[in-house]
Amino acid sequence: MAALEYHRLARTPAHRWWRPVVGTLFILGAGAVVAVFSYLVVTLAAVLAGRPDNVDGLPSFGAHADLALAFLSIAALLPLTLLAARWIQRRPAGTLSSVTGRLRWRFLLTLLPVALVAIVVLIAGGTALATMTGVEDTGLSDPLAGWGPFALTMLLLLLVVPPQAAAEEYLTRGWLLQATGTWFRRPWVPIAFQALVFAAAHGWGTPWGFADLFLFGCVTGWLTVRTGGLEAAIALHVMNNLVSAGLAAAFNALTLTETAADMPWQMFAVDVVVLTAYATVVAKLAERRGLATRSPELAPSLAPLPSLAPSLSPALPPSPSPWPSPSPSPSPSPSPELDEPAAVTTSLSHRSTRDS
Numbered sequence: 260m261a262a263l264e265y266h267r268l269a270r271t272p273a274h275r276w277w278r279p280v281v282g283t284l285f286i287l288g289a290g291a292v293v294a295v296f297s298y299l300v301v302t303l304a305a306v307l308a309g310r311p312d313n314v315d316g317l318p319s320f321g322a323h324a325d326l327a328l329a330f331l332s333i334a335a336l337l338p339l340t341l342l343a344a345r346w347i348q349r350r351p352a353g354t355l356s357s358v359t360g361r362l363r364w365r366f367l368l369t370l371l372p373v374a375l376v377a378i379v380v381l382i383a384g385g386t387a388l389a390t391m392t393g394v395e396d397t398g399l400s401d402p403l404a405g406w407g408p409f410a411l412t413m414l415l416l417l418l419v420v421p422p423q424a425a426a427e428e429y430l431t432r433g434w435l436l437q438a439t440g441t442w443f444r445r446p447w448v449p450i451a452f453q454a455l456v457f458a459a460a461h462g463w464g465t466p467w468g469f470a471d472l473f474l475f476g477c478v479t480g481w482l483t484v485r486t487g488g489l490e491a492a493i494a495l496h497v498m499n500n501l502v503s504a505g506l507a508a509a510f511n512a513l514t515l516t517e518t519a520a521d522m523p524w525q526m527f528a529v530d531v532v533v534l535t536a537y538a539t540v541v542a543k544l545a546e547r548r549g550l551a552t553r554s555p556e557l558a559p560s561l562a563p564l565p566s567l568a569p570s571l572s573p574a575l576p577p578s579p580s581p582w583p584s585p586s587p588s589p590s591p592s593p594s595p596e597l598d599e600p601a602a603v604t605t606s607l608s609h610r611s612t613r614d615s
Contacts, residue, residue: 262553262554262555263358263553263554264358264446264484264487264552264553265357265358265436265437265440265483265484265487265488265552266436266437266439266440266443266446266449266450266483266484267437267440267441267444268350268354268355268358268437268440268554269344269348269350269354269437269438269440269441270440270441271348271349271350273348273349273350274348274441276441278347278348278349279348279438279439279441281347282343282344282347282348282434282438283343283434283435283438285339285342285343285347286336286339286340286343286430286434289339290332290335290336290339293332293335293339294332294335297328297331297332297335298328298332301320301324301328302317302318302319304320305317305318305319305320306318308320313325323411323412323415326412326415326419326513327415327418327419330419330420330422330423331419331422331423333423333426333427334419334422334423334425334426335426336426336427336429336430337422337425337426337429337430340355340426340429340430340433340434341355341429343434344434354437354554355429355433355434355437355489356429356433356488356489357487357488357489357490357551358487358488358551358552358553358554358555359487359488359551359554359555360554362488362489362490363488363490363550366486366488366490366544366545366548366550367490367493367494369544370490370491370494370495370541370544371494371497371498373494373537373540373541373544374494374495374497374498374499374537375498375502377495377498377533377534377536377537378495378498378499378502378503378533379502380529380533381526381529381530381533382502382503382506384529384532384533385523385525385526385528385529385530386399388525388528388529389523389525389526392525394523394525399510401510401511401512402510402511403509403510403511404508404509404510404511408508408511409508409509412505412508412513413505413508416500416501416504416505416508417501420497420500420501420504421497423500424493424496424497424499424500425489425493425496425497427457427496428479428489428492428493428496429489431453431454431456431457431476431480432453432476432479432480432483432489432492433483433489435449435452435453435456436449436450436453436480436483436484437449439452439453446480446481446484449480450476450477450480450481450484451477453476453480454472454473454474454475454476454477454480455473455476457472457473457475457476458472458473458476458520461518461519461520462518462520463520464518464520464521464522465520465521465522465523465524467522467523467524467526467527468518468519468520468521468522468523468527469520470527471519471522471526471527471530472519472520474527474530474531474534475495475519475530475534478534478535478537478538479491479492479495479496480492481538482538482541482542484552485542485545485552486541486542486545486550486552487550487551487552487553488550491541491545495537499519503519
């Protein structure tokens with residue numbers, strides 16, 4: 260079986276046209292159930308504890324608890340996506356991570372500082388461009404939250420942001436890219452489709468914000484196919500959410516209503532340059548490391564060898580015996596059944612191995 264690119268890994272012998280559809284419905288349906296159940300349990304607990312209402316008019320344990328619940332509800336999509344690949348598509352769940360069947364942690368850790376630099380440049384460049392173009396309220400003049408509240412919020416973000424960002428990547432750059440890839444041999448339609456879904460899922464803010472989300476999805480989708488795994492997309496997504504949310508927390512402006520869909524054109528203009536540079540650096544790092552970009556070819560099964568009759572070596576003359584030979588006794592006439600030599604066969608069993 261020929262090696263496959265990342266976007267074609269769901270095209271296994273067990274693939275049927277309905278498996279990606281059923282798997283997508285399973286992820287969305289189960290995710291909705293988990294989210295609603297979680298909110299009901301937490302809200303009921305807040306009611307029993309006599310907690311005050313939040314900005315939505317519901318009893319709450321506070322802004323930090325609401326933030327954690329929102330992020331973890333999205334993070335729940337990660338195990339559901341892995342289960343859909345394993346149970347519904349009948350393939351190893353690790354093939355969502357990369358062409359090697361696992362998340363390549365060393366490569367991911369290498370890309371985290373690269374992604375951090377990219378996001379810092381994006382925010383600094385976008386803020387500077389906004390100031391130069393006459394935007395007065397950039398948020399940097401707001402009062403600081405203080406070290407205590409900021410440290411508590413950052414600790415919470417470090418716990419909930421990585422699984423939340425990874426879940427979005429496994430769903431879009433992973434599941435949707437590969438699900439669409441079962442119908443398209445070239446990666447461009449799967450990349451564009453998942454990027455469109457990714458942008459739409461964040462809501463409609465400004466046209467520039469939607470365009471930036473779509474561009475982000477296209478670049479990270481291309482990097483996923485180009486490098487053979489989700490590491491580059493996860494690194495950039497995690498750092499984007501951590502830095503942007505951390506900056507908002509520093510100025511006590513972290514909310515659940517404002518997303519990247521509200522991005523102004525100044526940020527979009529800078530992000531075009533930043534995303535292009537990030538993709539170039541990551542592609543070069545992957546090439547320098549000799550990173551696998553296709554799945555390993557499956558070894559062909561070894562067919563059992565036919566039975567072989569051993570070659571008979573010439574008989575050696577008997578060694579002389581010091582004892583006198585007994586007088587020969589008349590032997591009965593040979594049975595017709597013993598006239599033909601007995602066929603001796605040796606069967607060689609081979610166990611074929613196949614990469615799972």
